[in-house]
Amino acid sequence: MQLLLKPRVPLLWVFLLLLVASGASYYVANRGKTTVKSEVIPVPSGNDVKMNRNTSFRFIRPLLFTDYSLEDEKLMPLKGDIIRYIESQKSSGNIQSASVYLRRLNSASWMTINPKEEYPVASLFKVPVMIAILMTADQDPNFLNRKIFYPEFPAGVFQHNVAPLPTNKHYTIRQLLESMVARSDNEAYDLLWKAMDQRNFNKMLFDFQLKPFQIQDTTDYSLSVVDYSRFLRVLYNGGYLSHERSEVALDILSECDYKEGLIRDLPADLVSSRKFGYRVKPDQAALSEFGVFYLKGEPYLLGVMTKGLNYNHLTETLAHISKLVYNSQLPNS
Numbered sequence: 001m002q003l004l005l006k007p008r009v010p011l012l013w014v015f016l017l018l019l020v021a022s023g024a025s026y027y028v029a030n031r032g033k034t035t036v037k038s039e040v041i042p043v044p045s046g047n048d049v050k051m052n053r054n055t056s057f058r059f060i061r062p063l064l065f066t067d068y069s070l071e072d073e074k075l076m077p078l079k080g081d082i083i084r085y086i087e088s089q090k091s092s093g094n095i096q097s098a099s100v101y102l103r104r105l106n107s108a109s110w111m112t113i114n115p116k117e118e119y120p121v122a123s124l125f126k127v128p129v130m131i132a133i134l135m136t137a138d139q140d141p142n143f144l145n146r147k148i149f150y151p152e153f154p155a156g157v158f159q160h161n162v163a164p165l166p167t168n169k170h171y172t173i174r175q176l177l178e179s180m181v182a183r184s185d186n187e188a189y190d191l192l193w194k195a196m197d198q199r200n201f202n203k204m205l206f207d208f209q210l211k212p213f214q215i216q217d218t219t220d221y222s223l224s225v226v227d228y229s230r231f232l233r234v235l236y237n238g239g240y241l242s243h244e245r246s247e248v249a250l251d252i253l254s255e256c257d258y259k260e261g262l263i264r265d266l267p268a269d270l271v272s273s274r275k276f277g278y279r280v281k282p283d284q285a286a287l288s289e290f291g292v293f294y295l296k297g298e299p300y301l302l303g304v305m306t307k308g309l310n311y312n313h314l315t316e317t318l319a320h321i322s323k324l325v326y327n328s329q330l331p332n333s
Helices: 011-030 073-091 122-139 173-182 186-195 198-207 225-237 243-253 311-329
Strands: 049-053 063-068 097-104 110-113 118-120 147-150 169-172 222-224 272-281 284-293 300-308
Touching: 063 225, 073 097, 073 110, 073 311, 097 225, 097 311, 118 284, 118 300, 122 173, 122 186, 122 198, 122 225, 122 243, 122 272, 122 284, 147 173, 147 186, 169 173, 173 186, 173 243, 222 225, 225 243, 225 284, 225 300, 243 272, 243 284, 284 311, 300 311
Parallel strands: none
Antiparallel strands: 049 063, 097 110, 097 300, 118 222, 147 169, 272 284, 284 300
């Protein structure tokens, strides 16, 4: 009897084939699925809900942000502590005024202090510029790869908070966005302002129900703490830009290198997406900072805006209020 000899398949190949087959099966079974977390948000009786939607489309109305008429009663002890601290700083002459906005992002919980006073946004203005740039990137995915020449600007043209990028080189718009926002690079801001579609910028302010930009000096544009919070709320909710571009924006904000304000006294491993703004004039300085803080299980948005004469006193105010808020968000606090 003649035996038929069959080629032996190495075990390694068998293992690889099984691995590929199982991976393909997983892909087919999970194709099109996303990770979804359902959240039930209890709303107290009598708490009116205002849903702010993007009406730019024909068939859809993406939700930008939701406002609740009543502040959270559970936040009132914290609010009282912050008010007493602010009043003590004003009485000591350390600051002239301060405003606070706090929103727990997984619930209807929020509170604000001195919500109507407006403050110069200064470098905070770079966040809406970034959003307007990313609006163009949503329409043209290659836009962020476009290169812009970064020249050596004449001395005295810009106030230098940070060293400029190496000059006389080309940088992508994505690289300039990172330098403008994370480092607060004024030269990068100037180049991106010129590259930005002004129509997008004006449309964004209108969509966010903010006053139009009608001044020459961007440092003179002012907003209240509640109004400015909309920029970060919309990015976090992902209802204006695409989800991918919203993620890009908050990723860039997470690289913010400013350490003297809201995160000064917080744990080093707490992830946050932040931007600060500082303007100084002979009769008054203004320092403000906003951030999304990714505290495990309880992410929150905090904005603090201040006016005064001494930068160190203003940073101390930001840091102290932020620490009070952080401690109040911890379990069993």
